[in-house]
Amino acid sequence: MEYFLEILFGGLTRGSIYALIALGYTMVYGIIELINFAHGEIYMIGAFTGLIIAGVLGAAGFPAAAIFVLAILGAVLYSAAYGYTIEKIAYKPLRGAQRLSPLISAIGMSIFLQNYVMLAQTSDFLPFPSLIPEFKVPWIGHIISSSELIIVVVTILVCIGLTLFIKFTRLGKAMRATAQNRKMAMLVGINVNTVISATFVVGSSLAAVGGVLIASHIGQINYYIGFIAGIKAFTAAVLGGIGSVPGAMLGALILGQTEAFATGYVSSDYEDVFAFALLVLILIFRPAGIMGKEPVQKV
Amino acid sequence: MTKMLELKNVNTFYGNIQALYDVSLHIDHSEIITLIGANGAGKSTTLMTICGMLTPRTGDVIYENESIRGQSADKVVASGISQVPEGRLIFPELTIKENLDMGAFLRTDKAGIARDMEYCFDLFPILAERRNQQGGNLSGGEQQMLAIARALMARPRLLLLDEPSMGLAPLVVRQIFEIIKKINKESGTTIFLVEQNANLALKIGHRGYVMENGKIVLTDSCETLLANEDVKRAYLGL
C-alpha cells in the first residue's frame, strides 16, 4: 500500500511538471494551430534563469524562501519575454503562409535556442540548488517529500488560477473567442495580435514555473532538458486533446501516472514504451484526444 | 437625409485576384440599403472592405465624413459599425450570454450593456430562455438571431447583415426580416442588407444596389428595382 502511494505521488509530481509545460503547447495550438516546438526551450531557459538568480541571491545572503520565490518570478519574467519575442520574430511574419512554414520556423527556433544556451552557458550538466523549502510533510511524510508536495500544490493552484482567468477575465474570454473563431473575434473588435501575444506570455510563464520547480527537484540542468520534457508534455497535450486546456491537465495527469506505474511495477526501462503506447492507443480510438473535439467536416 | 457611409471607386483584391471593381455606393442615415447579387458577385467582400478586414488597393471608404480605409477591424467596430457575417459565425463553445458579452467586447458601460442585453432578449425571447446553453447547440434560425443580437450588443449605428436568410425556413426568414425592420424603425439604426434572396430584401429596403462580377451594375429605389425586367429575370425567378 505504501509503495503504491509512493508511486501515485511520484506520478502526480511528474504529471504536474508535464501539465505546466503542456498548457503552453495546448493554448498556443488552440489559438493559432501551431505546435510551438520552441516551447520546451522556454522551459529550459526558465530553469537557467532560476539557476542564475539563485546563484546571485544566494551569494548575497538572501533567505532560502525569498530565493525560491524570486527565482520563480525572475524565470517567469524572462521566459515570458522570450515567448513574446519568439512569436513576434518567428511566427507572426508567417501568419497566412502555408501551414508547414511556421512549423519549420518553430523547429529552427528550438534548435537555435538550445545552441545559444549551450554556447552562452555550457554543454555540461550544471548542479541546481535545492530551492524548494524543505520540511517534514505531516502524516504522509514517509511517502512524499516536501518538494514533491510543493510541486503538486503549486501546479494545482496554477491550474485553478488559469481556469478562472480563461473563464472570467476579459482577456481570457477574448482568448476563448479567438480560439473558436478568429475571424469573428476580429469582427467583434478583439485585437487578435494582442490575444496571441498574451497566449505566448501566459504559456511561457507556466513553463518557467515548471522549469524552476523540476530543476530544483532533480538537482541538475543542461541546455537539452527542454527537448525531452517538451516531447513528454507535448504527448500529454495530444493525449488530452490538443487545444483543450482541461485536456492538457488531464493528459498530463494520465501520462505522469502511466510512467510512474510502468517504472514502479515493471521497470524504468519501459517508462517511455508505456507512455507512447498509451498515446498510440488513444490516437487510434480517439484521434482528437480525450477531451479534444472531432474536427468538424466543413461543407 | 445625410450620407453616413460612402464607398468611392473601391478596388479590393485577394492577393492578385481582384474581387471588387470600382465599386461606389453610399448609405444615408437611418436607411435600409440592400445589396443583391449572385453567389460570388463580391457582396461579402464589400462588407469585409467596410469592416476593415480587407483594405482596398485603391479607392476610399468614408464613414461620417472621415476616411476609414485601412483602419483595423477593432477601430471600425469602435466607431459604430457591426457586422452579422455570412454563416453567422457563432462562438460554438460560448454560452448565448457569453456570445452576447463578446458583442459588447469594446464597451465598458456595464449598465448600458445590461440594458442592451435585456433589449436583445425582448427582441428574441428564445435567446433569453436558453441563455446558458452553448451557442453551437442552437438551430440555424436561433443562431441567426444570436448573431444579430451579438452585433446589436456593440450598439452599432450601422448594422451590416450578410445573407441572414441563408439556409433558413421561409417562416423563420420572414420573422428575421420583421425584426430587421423593427431594429431600423425603433432605434434608427442604419442597415446595409446583403442578400441573394432578392425578393424579400427588396421589399424591406429603401434603396438597392445590384452587383455582378465585382461591379455595381444597377442602383435605384427598391420599388423600381422590383419592377425592373432584368432584375425580375435574373434575381426574382420571374
Ligand SMILES: Nc1ncnc2c1ncn2[C@@H]1O[C@H](COP(=O)(O)OP(=O)(O)O)[C@@H](O)[C@H]1O
Ligand atoms: N479569401 C478569398 N481568397 C480568394 N478569393 C476569394 C476569397 N473570398 C472570396 N473570394 C473571391 O472573391 C469573389 C467574391 O466573393 P464574395 O465576396 O464572397 O462573393 P459573394 O459574397 O457575393 O458570394 C469570388 O470570386 C470569390 O471566389
Ligand SMILES: [Mg+2]
Ligand atoms: Mg457572400
